[in-house]
């Protein structure tokens with residue numbers, strides 16, 4: 620199943636810079652692992668915001684839920700999830 624996920628990061632202003640850098644490095648490694656596994660298909664920065672729009676390709680909503688809760692930045696994120704389905708005009712074979 621495909622899901623569009625919008626993540627907005629709000630790191631507390633009083634978090635030490637080194638702590639924030641550590642969490643961001645863990646987030647990057649986790650994200651790149653999931654991208655290599657094909658579960659995190661796309662990630663785009665929303666211009667001008669500390670937000671991304673991502674496409675996940677997972678078995679079901681429960682798998683997505685577990686992946687999102689494991690994000691190192693999860694405690695500092697607002698997350699919005701929308702389920703996607705194939706558009707009838709799509710020319711891509713992998714849009715399912």
Ligand SMILES: O=C(O)CC1=CCC(=O)O1
Pocket residue numbers: 626628646647648650669670671692
């Ligand atoms: O910077 C972000 O948008 C948060 C994030 C998600 C995966 C990643 O590497 O950073």
